[in-house]
Every structure is written in structure tokens, then in C-alpha cells.
Amino acid sequence: MEKKLLLGDEAIALGALHAGLSGVYAYPGTPSTEITEFIQGNALAKDRGVHSRWSTNEKTAMEAALGMSFMGKRALVCMKHVGLNVCADPFVNSGMTGVNGGVVVLVADDPSMHSSQDEQDSRFYGKFAMIPTFEPSNQQEAYDMMAVAFDYSEQQKLPVLMRVTTRMAHSRAVVEVKSEARQENELNYDAIAANWVLLPANARKRNDVVTAQQAQLEQDAANSKYNKYATPTLPPRGEGKYPLGILASGIGYNYVMEVLSTSPLQGEDGRGLPILKISQYPLPKQLVRRLMDECQQVLIVEEGQPFIEDMVRGVAESPNIHGKLDGTLPRTGELTPDAAAAAIEKIVNCKLSNSKCYDPCADVAPRPPALCQGCGHRDVYAALNEVLKEYDNPRVFGDIGCYTLGFLPPFRAIHSCVDMGASITMAKGAADAGQWPAVAIIGDSTFTHSGMTGLLDAINENADITVIISDNLTTGMTGGQDSAGTNKFEAICRGLGLSDEHLKVVVPLPKNMPEITQAIRDELNYHGTSVIIPRRECMQTLQRHLKQKKAQAKS
16 A cells, blocks of 8 residues: 545545556546546556547546446446536446446536535435445545445446535645456357347336346445444443434535544533444435434434435434534535534533634635636637627626636626537527527537527527637636637537537637627628637646647757
8 A cells, every 4th residue: 555645536546546447537627627627647557548528528537437337348438417408317327237347427526516516415316326336525535436436336337427526626635545447358249139229128128127126225225334333431421312413415514523633522521422324325225224223312414415315314313413414514615624513512501612713814815717818719809898888788698618608797798608519509589589699608618518409499490690609728617628629610510500600710819809899790780590609728728738839849
């Protein structure tokens, strides 16, 4: 064993490689991006030829991973929480098909919405799809769990969902890692076609099998080394129950232990608190019932939505259950050790700590995000705003990417941003309702992720919309990863049926403003579907490429 200082994402990636990974499939999305990037740069992955190219979207990533699994090899799928919505169809159906080689679906949730549209909790998807779910409480567990998850996936013939959150993904800790990696699985032909062809007759049989597995999955969770019931060394006094027990999951357990280790809570009788740690699902109800039986009151500490709390209240409805649903812990935003400490203090009426480490600092000025100076998106918005002054009630439908910042000052240029690819279809729907002009603005990576089908709908009906594909030659928002459609957008648009007459490419620079504004004006006044592609490299990747060229020239 050796020790490494790793981000949670890096621990996950290294754990997967050491577990015999053959391929990672992902679309970049904060806070999951660093997992694939770590594998892309890892010497072992390069030596073994582990697949690590970015997928066009999360759905294609999930389906490719299932293909690798079908052939007997181990595959990792990575995404942020809203990406799980994109791949929900193959993800849920993977519970029905099962797996051949192990499949782990790593989802990074984003409480407090640091870079997301919502605070979705992916554990609900695991329960919905009837597959086992793992939730590490620290970086060491994140590393160790990968091998356990792949083994368990192959043992149960089911995919495994692993859920982490932003703070786990993007914080560092010392992790003990193996000095040698497991060999990759050999190619095999053991997959049973009847399990993978989800015709109703086959799917009904598989549904019976998977449903019958649930009792065993719950028993395995109860016996899991990652689910621990720890009681004080001395039994309770008085009524025969401890005054408070804590059920903590994932990183919430880490926070509880931090609070209790720095400010030990002994209680009035000096006997401490029972703690039930949950890091593997389905929820082991027998351990929950034991905690309920042994404690007068129970506090449930979990990051995200009240997923466990809701189930516990179903197991044993009681006014003595505390958590997010009764306001003891905040329902929204990130969980913190301070919030856990305040909840414990409230219930047992004691003081754990005199400091609040996670309170906002009044001396730090807010730094709202903004488009980089020199960014081509700036010139696109400047030109668009200039032209739209000439029209009554124009509407601009935005999308997910750096250019979403066009909503903020100084541009105030877009009116919506819902999900990946929604700009084109929302503009079409608005045009269907009679809105004119209706403009969609979408980035290059987002267009290939999920905008192409919307453009096909628009072209098929010759919808009265103007689509701007703002092409900065990269996936800019997540750090400059490769974009699937680079240098292909004109061909894609033509292939979808768009006429050359209404497909225009411009270079977004201040000196080209007359050309850009005229192109926008012309296409707005054309009552049909048109596409304008402003193309200029992202300033961040341009600077990196220039540095690389200088370094190469010197060498």
C-alpha cells in the first residue's frame, strides 16, 4: 500500500483503475469531470488502453458502457446529477437487462447548486431502478468502494449506482491505495440474449427476477462493512433507552464524526450516542428498527433531500424522528458540520462548540461569474442585442454553457435556460405559439449533446426560428474538454436538411460587427428555420494552445 493525497474524484478514478477497469464513459459535468480527466492522464490507463474518450452525452455513455459490459468487461459511467436524467432510459432499463461485466454508474450530486439547475438527489434513481446504491463517507471509502462495487455488480448481475456530492468530489484527503491493479476481465460471450432483449415476454421474466433480488440486496446492505451500528460502551440508564441516536449517511457521517470528535458529546450520564452509518442501499430496515428501539429520539443526517428520513418515517412514524422534514436540519443547500452540530445541540440542549467554522465570511466580497474578457460569446451577445432593438418583444431561448452568463449584466440577453438542448425546442414551441422573432442560442458541445434532434424538428416543420450555434471549439464551461462536433457543424446542419442559403458562419470579433449584425437581421427576417454559427476559439483553450506551441518551439 502507498499513500496519496487525492480529490474524491481522483480516488474514485484510481479505485476504478485498480479494480480492473476497461472503459470510462462520460460527458463532462461539474462536479464529476475530474474522474474521466484523471483516467485520461493516468499511466496505467494509457498502458492498458483503457477507453476514456468523452461521449456525446450521458445517454450514449450509459449505452456504450452496457455494450462493454455485454462483452464481459468492467465499465464506469460518470456524470453529474442532471446528466442522470439524460440517461434515465438506459439506466433504468439496465436494472432489467442486468450486466455481464461489472458496471458502476458514478453520479455526482450538487447540493447548493454551485453549477447546476437543481439539487436533485440521485439516490431516488437507485431505488426507482431497483439497483444497489453506494454512498462513500470519505475519500478512502470512495477508493475502496470501487472494487467492492464492481465485484458486487458482477455477483448480483446488476449495475451499481455510486453517489457522491460536491464536497466529496472536490475535497482532498490522504488515501491508502494498492500498489498493484487487478487485471482486466477477459472478453467473454456469457451474456444471455433473452435478458438483454427487452421484449415484453422477456422483460416480464426479468422483472420477476430483479424484484425477487431486493430482499437479498437489503440483507447484504445490513451485513455490509460500510453500514455500521456503533453503540457506546456502557448501556443506557433510566428508561432503558439512549436519549439520542444518530443515523448518518455518506458525507453526513463524516460531518457528524467531525463534530463529535472535536467536541465530544457525553450527555448527562456520560454514555455517548449510538450512531448508525449508512453507505450502502437498499436501506437496511432491521438496523433502522434497532436504532429506533434503543433511542428515545433519532436524528437523521444526510446530504441532499430527505431520502432516508422519508423511508424511516414510513418504517416507524414518530414525533421523535428529526431531520430535514421537521426543520431540525436545513431542507435546502449543502449540509455542513455546523448544521449537524446545531441539530444535535437543539435536540439534547447542550453546547458542542463555540465556533462556527462554516459561517459565511463577511469580509469576502461576492464574485459573480462573468464571461471572460475577449470571449467570442460577448461579441455574439453584443451583436444580437443590437439587432433585437429593432423588433417588438423578441425572445431569446438560452441553453447550458458559459453563454448562459448572457443572462447577467451587462448583456441581459436571454430569457430562458432549462436543460441541455432546450433552447432550440423552446424557440420552436414559442414560434408555434405565434412568437416572432424567436431565437435559440446554444453552444457547440450542447448542440451535439442534445440539440440536434430539436433542430431536426424545426427543419421538418420549417419553424420560424433563428438558431445561433456559438462555437468556441471546446466544452468551455467544464474546463476545455473535446467537443464531439468540432469542425462538423455545417455538415450536421446540412445533413439534417437545412439549406445552404440559410446556414451562415461568422467570426465573432468587434471588427466584424457589421457582418454579424447583418447576418442576424437577414435570418430573423427569413420566416423559416435558419442557423448562424459564430466560430472563434475559447480564450482559455487558446492561451493553453499558445503556451504549448511556445514550449514545443523551445524544445
